[in-house]
Amino acid sequence: xxxxxxxxxxxxxxxxxxxxxxxxxxxxxxxxxxxxxxxxxxxxxxxxxxxxxxxxxxxxxxxxxxxxxxxxxxxxxxxxxxxxxxxxxxxxxxxxxxxxxxxxxxxxxxxxxxxxxxxxxxxxxxxxxxxxxxxxxxxxxxxxxxxxxxxxxxxxxxxxxxxxxxxxxxxxxxxxxxxxxxxxxxxxxxxxxxxxxxxxxxxxxxxxxxxxxxxxxxxxxxxxxxxxxxxxxxxxxxxxxxxxxxxxxxxxxxxxxxxxxxxxxxxxxxxxxxxxxxxxxxxxxxxxxxxxxxxxxxxxxxxxxxxxxxxxxxxxxxxxxxxxxxxxxxxxxxxxxxxxxxxxxxxxxxxxxxxxxxxxxxxxxxxxxxxxxxxxxxxxxxxxxxxxxxxxxxxxxxxxxxxxxxxxxxxxxxxxxxxxxxxxxxxxxxxxxxxxxxxxxxxxxxxxxxxxxxxxxxxxxxxxxxxxxxxxxxxxxxxxxxxxxxxx
Numbered sequence: 427x428x429x430x431x432x433x434x435x436x437x438x439x440x441x442x443x444x445x446x447x448x449x450x451x452x453x454x455x456x457x458x459x460x461x462x463x464x465x466x467x468x469x470x471x472x473x474x475x476x477x478x479x480x481x482x483x484x485x486x487x488x489x490x491x492x493x494x495x496x497x498x499x500x501x502x503x504x505x506x507x508x509x510x511x512x513x514x515x516x517x518x519x520x521x522x523x524x525x526x527x528x529x530x531x532x533x534x535x536x537x538x539x540x541x542x543x544x545x546x547x548x549x550x551x552x553x554x555x556x557x558x559x560x561x562x563x564x565x566x567x568x569x570x571x572x573x574x575x576x577x578x579x580x581x582x583x584x585x586x587x588x589x590x591x592x593x594x595x596x597x598x599x600x601x602x603x604x605x606x607x608x609x610x611x612x613x614x615x616x617x618x619x620x621x622x623x624x625x626x627x628x629x630x631x632x633x634x635x636x637x638x639x640x641x642x643x644x645x646x647x648x649x650x651x652x653x654x655x656x657x658x659x660x661x662x663x664x665x666x667x668x669x670x671x672x673x674x675x676x677x678x679x680x681x682x683x684x685x686x687x688x689x690x691x692x693x694x695x696x697x698x699x700x701x702x703x704x705x706x707x708x709x710x711x712x713x714x715x716x717x718x719x720x721x722x723x724x725x726x727x728x729x730x731x732x733x734x735x736x737x738x739x740x741x742x743x744x745x746x747x748x749x750x751x752x753x754x755x756x757x758x759x760x761x762x763x764x765x766x767x768x769x770x771x772x773x774x775x776x777x778x779x780x781x782x783x784x785x786x787x788x789x790x791x792x793x794x795x796x797x798x799x800x801x802x803x804x805x806x807x808x809x810x811x812x813x814x815x816x817x818x819x820x821x822x823x824x825x826x827x828x829x830x831x832x833x834x835x836x837x838x839x840x841x842x843x844x845x846x847x848x849x850x851x852x853x854x855x856x857x858x859x860x861x862x863x864x865x866x867x868x869x870x871x872x873x874x875x876x877x878x879x880x881x882x883x884x885x886x887x888x889x890x891x892x893x894x895x896x897x898x899x900x901x902x903x904x905x906x907x908x909x910x911x912x913x914x
Contacts, residue, residue, distance in 0.1 A: 429636050430463055430464070430636065431457065431458055431461040431462070431463025431464070431636050431637060432458075432463055432464045432466060432633070432634055432635050432636045432637075433454040433455075433457055433458050433463065433464070433465060433466065433635065433636070433637050433638075433639055434454065434465075434466040434467065434468060434499075434629075434630070434633065434635050434638075435447075435450065435451040435454050435455075435465070435466075435467050435489075435494075435496075436467070436468045436469070436470045436626070436629070437451075437469065437470065437485050438469075438470045438471065438473055438476075438477065439469055439471055439477045439478060439479070439481035439482035439485060440473055440476040440477055440478070440481060441481055441687075442481065442484050442485065442488070442687035442688065442689045442690075443484065443485045443488040443489065443687060443688045443689065444686050444687050444688070445671060445679065445686055445687070445688070445705070445708075445740065446641055446670075446671050446679070447485075448488070448489075448492065448688050448701075448705055449668070449671065449705045449708050449709070449738075450639065450640055450641055450668060451489060451494055452492070452494065452702060452705050452706060453639050453668060453710070453728075453730075453733070454637075454639045455494045455496075456706070456724055456725055456728040457637065457639060457728065457730065458497075459725040460725050460726070460728050460729070463636070464497045464498055465494070465495075465496045465497050465498075466496060466497065466498045466499045466504070466509075466633060466635070467486070467489065467496040467498075467499035467500055467502070467509070468499050468500060468509040468510065468511070468629065468633070469482055469500050469509065469510045469511065470511050470622070470625070470626070471510055471511055471512045472511045472512065472619050472620060472621075472622070472625060474512075474619065477512075482500075484689060486500065486501070488688040488689060488692065491688075491692060491698050492688065492698050492701065492702055493698055493699065493702060493721060494702075506632060506633045506634070511620075511625055511629070514625075514628075514629070515618070515619070515620075517628070517632075518614075518620045518624065518625055518628055519618075521624075521628055521658060522581050522613060522614050522620070522624065524658070525581075525583065525613070525657060525658070526581065528657075529584065530583065530584050530657045531581050531582060531583050531584055531613060532561060532562060532564070532581070532582055532584060532610075533561065533564070533569060533579035533580070533581060533582075534557075534560075534561040534579055534580050534581070534582045534610075534612070535561055535564075535569070535572040535573075535577040535578075535579050536557075536560055536561060537577070540560075541557070544557070544558060544560075554607050554609075556607070556608060556609025557582065557609040557610045557611065558609065559609075559610055561579075561582070562584065562610065578616040578617075579616060580612045580614060580615055580616050581612065581613050581614035582610040582611060582612055582613065583610060583611055583612075583613050583624075583650070583653065583654065583657070584610055585605050585608050585609060585610050585611070585653065586605055586653070587605060587606060588604075588605065588606060589604070589605035589606075589653075590602060590603075590604060590605075591603045591604070591605060591649040591652050591653065593645070593648050593649065593652065593665055594664070594665070595645075595665050595666060595667055596637075596664055596665065596666035596730050597666045597667055597668065597669075597730060597733050597735060598642075598645070598667055598735055601645065601648075603648075603649035605649070605653070608649060608650065611623065611650055613654075622647070623647055623650045623651055623654065624654065626651065627651050627654040627655055627658070627660065628658075628660075630663055631655065631658075631660035631661060631662075634661075635663050636663055636664065637663055637664050637665075637666060638663045638664070638665050638666070639666045639668065639730070640666075640667060640668065641667065641668055641670065642667040642668060642669055642670055643670070644667060645667045648665055648667075666730055666733070668709055668733060669709050669733075669734060669735060669736055669737045669738055670737045670738070671708055671709070671737070671738050671739075671740050672737045672738065672739050672740065673739075673740060674739060674740065674741060674742070676737070676739065679740055688701070691800075693802075694800050694801070694802045695764060695765075695768065695800040695801025695802040695803075695804075696745070696749050696800050696801075697749055697752045697753065697756075697801075699720075699721065699752060700745075700748050700749040700751070700752035700753075701745075701749070702721065702724070703717075703718060703719055703724070703748060703752075704744070704745045704748050704749075706719065706724050706728070708738040708740065709733055709734050709737075709738035710728065710732055710733045710734070711732050711734065712727045712732070713727070713732070717748070718748065718751060718752075746799035746800065747799075749799060749800055750796075750798060750799045750800075753795060753798050753799075753800075753801070754795060754796055756795075758788045758789075758791050758792035758795060759788055761791050761795055761798075761801065762784065762787050762788045762791045764801045765787075765791060765801055765804045766779070766787075768801060768802050768804055768805050769787070769804065769805065769808065771805075772805045774805070774808065774809070774812055775787070786895065789891075789895055790808060790811050790895055791804065791808075793887045793888060793891050793892075793895075794807045794808060794887065810881050810886060810887065810892070811892070811895055811896065814900055814903040814904060814907065815903075815904065815907045816879070816880070816881060816882040816904055816907060816908055816911075817882065818882050819878070819882040819883075820882065820883050820884065822884050823878040823882055823883055823884055824912075826874055826875065826878055826884065827875065827878055827912055829871070829875075831865060831867050831871055831875070832871075832874075832875035832878070833875070833909065833912065833913075834865055835861060835865060835867065835871070835872060835875040835876060836875050836876060836878075836879040836905050836908060836909060837905075837909060838861045838864065838865065839857065839858075839861060839876050839879070839901075839905060840879075840901075840902050840905035840906055840909070842857040842860070842861070843857075843898045843899075843901045843902040843905070844898070844899075844902045846898050849894065849897060849898040850894070851890060851894060854890055854893050854894065855890070858872060858873070858876075873889055876889070876893075876905075877889050877892075878908070879904065879905045879908040879909070880892065880893070880896065880901060880904050880905065880908075882908075
């Protein structure tokens with residue numbers, strides 16, 4: 427590539443960073459890193475009513491959390507700013523005034539009621555709703571009369587008739603549009619705020635964006651933007667439109683498919699590098715069978731040539747599998763640090779726990795780590811290590827405890843626990859050996875009654891590790907509670 431690669435991610439701060447937006451940002455980021463280019467982040471906040479600083483902060487925080495740092499743009503600086511559209515209004519004015527002077531745009535005074543009636547008439551005729559140019563050739567006298575009536579005009583772009591507009595898309599190939607099906611479109615609203623299709627062209631051109639990589643929902647905007655580039659004689663970027671992300675039922679992804687924003691996955695305890703890895707594979711396929719990638723490997727492998735035209739399907743099971751694989755690779759200390767806020771929130775531990783409690787938690791988490799799909803799940807798995815009572819017994823566990831030897835095993839283990847001076851693995855092993863020999867039981871008939879007595883379940887964490895981490899007194903207390911409950 428002769429021109430330096432410069433790509434951008436330009437979110438509207440009207441809500442959180444959604445999965446689709448994060449995937450678009452990632453493809454831009456990977457493309458920039460692959461080609462030694464710049465990744466620019468700017469804010470499109472011309473939707474004054476819906477844009478908020480809170481949304482902007484959340485979006486930028488999520489980008490940073492995912493690891494997508496930017497080279498230029500909002501809060502990073504650069505010589506092509508400002509990087510917030512609301513701070514560029516005077517700059518846009520220079521361009522739309524030029525279009526008016528060159529008769530490539532005009533003032534339109536049509537009311538919304540008049541426009542809707544026109545659209546409805548076209549729909550009834552089976553035609554594409556579009557603006558038919560009522561104000562295209564108003565005389566100065568007609569304009570003056572309308573302004574005296576208090577009508578505030580918008581600025582419309584004068585679409586050239588009978589023009590074929592070709593988009594040479596790097597993902598979709600050649601896509602052809604006809605100007606006659608578009609109609610003159612608004613580039614500046616009556617309050618002086620530019621519309622998306624106008625502002626984005628000015629921003630991309632002045633920021634020397636070389637490649638516009640975005641969702642396919644923007645493909646229909648592209649012919650309007652191409653006409654704008656030509657009308658203003660601005661250098662045009664190359665376009666690449668990424669496919670939609672669908673839910674598993676192959677309908678457009680929505681809340682009914684589960685969490686749709688990065689913030690929601692972040693709050694549930696998904697790891698940023700796992701989420702990035704998953705997003706990269708939504709619509710892009712590496713050459714081999716590898717699925718788990720480091721960031722540097724993703725940069726090395728990424729290519730627009732392997733981005734699919736077909737919609738990507740969001741598979742939550744695959745995301746959970748991928749996240750669990752990343753969790754397994756982390757240290758127990760690291761996972762414990764991530765788990766602490768969830769444990770505090772659930773009331774299982776106090777905020778700012780003592781060092782010895784943290785050491786104990788690390789040992790507990792190391793037992794549970796392989797079972798976690800995401801960190802928040804620790805709250806449902808860890809309660810077995812807390813408290814002196816068994817909250818619930820499964821039917822299978824109760825059935826086991828009906829066997830004659832089961833209660834005797836529990837009674838003997840409780841007695842030994844209370845008498846043990848040291849509570850270490852060899853001591854526990856010796857206790858089981860002694861009970862087995864005394865009562866003439868072994869295998870499941872020896873170990874399972876103790877597990878049920880401690881947890882109320884036939885399955886759970888490694889039994890010896892569980893017993894060690896409970897401690898002799900808590901183990902004895904639980905077994906005592908179980909015996910009283912089952913004998914009552």
